[in-house]
Amino acid sequence: MEPYVLILSYPGDSSARRVQHALQRCGCATLVLDTAAFPQAVTLTALLRDASWSGSFCYQGKRYDLEAIRSIYVRRPHHYQVREDFPELIQLFLENEAYRGFGGVLRSLDCLWVNSLDAQRRASFKPLQLKLAQEVGLRVPATLITNDPDAVRSFFFEVCQEQMIYKTLHGNFLPGGGDRYHLIFTSRVGRERLAELEQVRLTAHLFQPLIEKAYEVRATIIGQAVLAVRIDSQELEAARLDWRAACYQVRYRPYSLPEAVARRCVALVQRLGLVFGALDLIVTPEGDYIFLECNPGGQWEWLEVETGLPFAATIAQVLSSGKEGLALPCEGPLMQLQ
Structure with a gap:
């Protein structure tokens, strides 16, 4: 079977579909699969030999080889679903076994994850983010x-x-x-x-x-690419403290970060063990960049619509390249995409 990218998300996820279509445009085979389909609609057979898992899973009448998975893109998969006619205790046992079994086999594959589930969970701790941000040279409140x-x-x-x-x-x-x-x-x-x-x-x-703001920046790191968006949060009273409170009213524009700041943002995402990370920064009236937080699973679709920046295409490029195409930490030129 030809290599393919596995996208873990629910069926109605428009962001996942954007990435799928971008992958298809560059000739890469894909499958969008919700983990909620296992075990009722997915049959798994995995065998461990010579320190690697081989086998396949069947879904919607088609067989997918585990060894052919080039990359796995984690969007928003739902929890494993088992039959509901069992007692609650039995359902819980079956769900945990499904998670440890199917999820464990996927975690054991030698492929690129965007992002690794374990790294994403670790990276979600804000105290860790703030410490590492300081270590890579970002200013932190x-x-x-x-x-x-x-x-x-x-x-x-x-x-x-x-x-x-x-x-x-x-x-x-x-x-x-x-x-x-x-x-x-x-x-x-x-x-x-x-x-x-x-x-x-x-x-x-x-x-x-409380830090005075001139405006804010959402810097999305995808591999070595930086897609930065200026957020004019201070133009609206409702958005001044937290632009998310008026995210559909504020103005968004493509933005170029200073090279040194961009490199530190990429370094932070790599230190967190991530391939993808959405960083929020304050830009002060004096022009200083202040790091606030990193969202390992940050949303980006509305920013692509608002700015025209190629989020889906950039994610697809990284996924189609697989592990061998991903630059090592702090190596290779940065791409600030406009």
Whole structure:
């Protein structure tokens, strides 16, 4: 069987389809597969010999060789689905076995992952991101992570000079049950909120000084390519603290990062063990670039629509090249795509 790219995502994912179409345009075979299809709609046979897995899986009447997978692109696959007529305890056991079996075999293949599931999970820890960002030379805000109200009070007055923000550590999306969900955006902490500091004891909190912005930049790193977008967040009141609160109203434009900043962004993504990473940066009125965070699975489709930047084509190029086509850390020329 000819080499192919496996795209793990749900059937209605338009971003996955964009990448699939870009791969097909350059002559690369593809398969979009949701892990929720295993085990009910996918049959796996994998055999370990000579320190490698061989075999295949069957899906929709076609057989796909495991050894022919050139790259795996992880978008948004759903959880493994088993029969629902079993007791809940048995369902949980079957789901875990499916995850460890099918997921374990895929993880064992010698192919390119964008991104490795284990690296993506590790890279999602913001304290690690901030530390590594400093190590590669990016400027990072003073940051306090604590559940101690006294530490917050001292940070508020002594470091932040009463100009402080709070942001979540695990993303801003909270399931609300069923089709409901809640969003928690970056918020300003004023002196009036200090009376509520005892609530800080409930869990870990992240605080930083409020940084004045001229505008913001979303720098998406794909292999050695940098696709940067200027976000004019300060033009709208609702977007000034957190542009995600008005993401469909703010203005987006292609942007060129200074070479030194671009290289540090690529170095951070590589230090995190990623091939793909979406970095958020503040640009101050003085022209300084301040790193905020890296989203290992950041969305990009709306930015491609808004700016015309070739996100899908760039991802497809990396996937079609496979492991042998990926430059080693800090090697090769950067591409700032416009």
